[in-house]
Amino acid sequence: MSDLLAGLVEGIRLLLSGNAEVWSIAWLSLRVSLGATMVALVLGVPVGAVLAHRRTAHGDLPPGTARTLALGAVHAGMGLPPVVAGLIVSMLLWRNGPLGALHLLYTPLAMAIAQAAIATPIVAGLTAAALNGLDPGYRLQLRSMGAGPLRETWLLLREARVGMLAAVVAGFGAVISEVGAAMMVGGNIKGQTRVLTTATVLEVNRGQFEMAVALSVVLLALVYGVTLVLTIAQGRR
Amino acid sequence: MPSTAQEATPRAAGEVILATTTSTADTGLIDALAPLFLEKTGLTLKPVAVGSGAALELGERGEADVLLVHSPAAEEEFMAGGFGGDRRTVMFNDFLIVGPEADPAKVGEAATAASAMAAIAAAEAPFVSRGDDSGTHALEKKLWKAAAIEPVGAWYTESGSGMADTLRIASEKQAYTVTDRGTWLSMGDVVELPMLHEGDAMLRNVYHVITINPANGKEIDTAGAEAFRDFILDPATQAFIGDFGVEEFGQALFTPCADGRCAALATPVAGS
Structure with missing residues (x-):
């Protein structure tokens, strides 16, 4: 218990004192995971929009078999274990692997790629859910007002912004907190690919529990800060 | 010195992938050595901490340039299989x-x-x-x-x-x-x-540095591997290893023994 308290105090002290190493680790965590979330949004939102059931005022159109299978795959992908994503990405990026010529393994970019693979199904699945949760009449109304398909999707996404915020937060939360892929693809290299979660694992392995708790506090503060900004931004629209 | 001519020109990237054991990472030794290596050679060390078995496997697949491991029997097998270039004692605990x-x-x-x-x-x-x-x-x-x-x-x-x-x-x-x-x-x-x-x-737990046979895969940075080998066997680095941990734990964690200076101390290597 005293370790936990000491860690909390140390964590707050690290946050406030501007410890250069902790800040650079936190900054890298933020950059990698925000980057991965951006990629997941770019890839996942269109996929989710396509997979959302087309609804009319007269009821649901029967979802096609292909669409059902694809949505099932997306839902399964929402539970993709980070370590599996890490394994696949690292084998692709091995220098004797298919994408070895890019020399990306053990770089922050490789970590962002693996994390994007984790977050994309989450964003896609929650986007589809958010769109499906809208009043079916709204789409019809938009159409009757003469909105084209792209404009229609954009307005639907805006209408579903509460659900979309959940998609962004869930995607970001999943990747900033994962350790399996970051460890495997990044290698936890000091000053290069060490992020908050992998640094925490290292400190636990070294028996430095106080420092491990401190890093966890920094991680939680970071997650809280980012989600708070997103929540405020959503509320303003 | 058995170091051979550098037929394989290194990539300009200047990054050397070192597959090593969890013990060198968990004790903090590798984190301490990496900046010294950069300062001395201008090369960036990419240490990947796994078990010795996995490190040898990465070397065999050509996914690492150099190894720092402690599993004598498996290392002997690795060398006998022609996967290694040069193998030297570094230190022991x-x-x-x-x-x-x-x-x-x-x-x-x-x-x-x-x-x-x-x-x-x-x-x-x-x-x-x-x-x-x-x-x-x-x-x-x-x-x-x-x-x-x-x-x-x-x-x-x-x-x-x-x-x-x-x-x-x-x-x-x-x-x-x-x-x-x-x-x-x-x-x-x-x-x-x-x-x-x-x-x-x-x-007795003896650590060896092993450079990787360039034939194991594409783009193995032999010059970088040899630079790391020379660095870790260098008297200044050896002295650093000998002092490592004294301040924090009151005793050294490793005893340096480059180039057979600890041959008498080392466990006779099993196998060939």
């Missing part, structure tokens, strides 16, 4: 048998490491093995073999984890385990397992 203060198996009274292991098995006292093909796991298996014991039963469990995790598990269960001294020291008070047996010649 030693293994310990640690266990519960009460020492129900009377390991503290055993004359040799093998008889200590036999005593644990005879008492069926809980024992936690790494079970991960690491160098420490290989040494543990060698000790069981020397004691002519096949460890099976409810008393024998495998953690499948690194040394630090295994020590914590053993401490929680108040079980015996075999550990390298460096990781055990670095865990400090967290682990309530006093050292019960040390000093047997079989418990």
Whole structure:
């Protein structure tokens, strides 16, 4: 218990004192995971929009078999274990692997790629859910007002912004907190690919529990800060 | 010097991938050496900390340029298979048998490491093995073999984890385990397992640096690997290793012994 308290105090002290190493680790965590979330949004939102059931005022159109299978795959992908994503990405990026010529393994970019693979199904699945949760009449109304398909999707996404915020937060939360892929693809290299979660694992392995708790506090503060900004931004629209 | 002409020109990237063991990472040694290597050579070290078994596997696949490992029998096999270029001793530390203060198996009274292991098995006292093909796991298996014991039963469990995790598990269960001294020291008070047996010649843990045969895969940075080898064998680096940990733990974690200067100390290597 005293370790936990000491860690909390140390964590707050690290946050406030501007410890250069902790800040650079936190900054890298933020950059990698925000980057991965951006990629997941770019890839996942269109996929989710396509997979959302087309609804009319007269009821649901029967979802096609292909669409059902694809949505099932997306839902399964929402539970993709980070370590599996890490394994696949690292084998692709091995220098004797298919994408070895890019020399990306053990770089922050490789970590962002693996994390994007984790977050994309989450964003896609929650986007589809958010769109499906809208009043079916709204789409019809938009159409009757003469909105084209792209404009229609954009307005639907805006209408579903509460659900979309959940998609962004869930995607970001999943990747900033994962350790399996970051460890495997990044290698936890000091000053290069060490992020908050992998640094925490290292400190636990070294028996430095106080420092491990401190890093966890920094991680939680970071997650809280980012989600708070997103929540405020959503509320303003 | 067996270093050969540099036919394979290194990529301009200036990054050397070192596959090494969890013990060098968990003790903080590798993190301390990386900036020195950069300063000295201008090359960036990319250390990947895995068990010795996995490190050798990465080397065999050409996914690393150089190895720093401690699993003599597996290393010999690796060299015999033609996967390695140059292999040199770097440093050693030693293994310990640690266990519960009460020492129900009377390991503290055993004359040799093998008889200590036999005593644990005879008492069926809980024992936690790494079970991960690491160098420490290989040494543990060698000790069981020397004691002519096949460890099976409810008393024998495998953690499948690194040394630090295994020590914590053993401490929680108040079980015996075999550990390298460096990781055990670095865990400090967290682990309530006093050292019960040390000093047997079989418990010496020798680390070798191995450069990778460029034929193992594309783009192996032989020049970078040789630069790391020369760096870690350099007298200044060796002195740094000899001092490492003194400040934090009150004793050195590794004893440097480059280029056969510890040949007399080193465990005779099994196999060819």
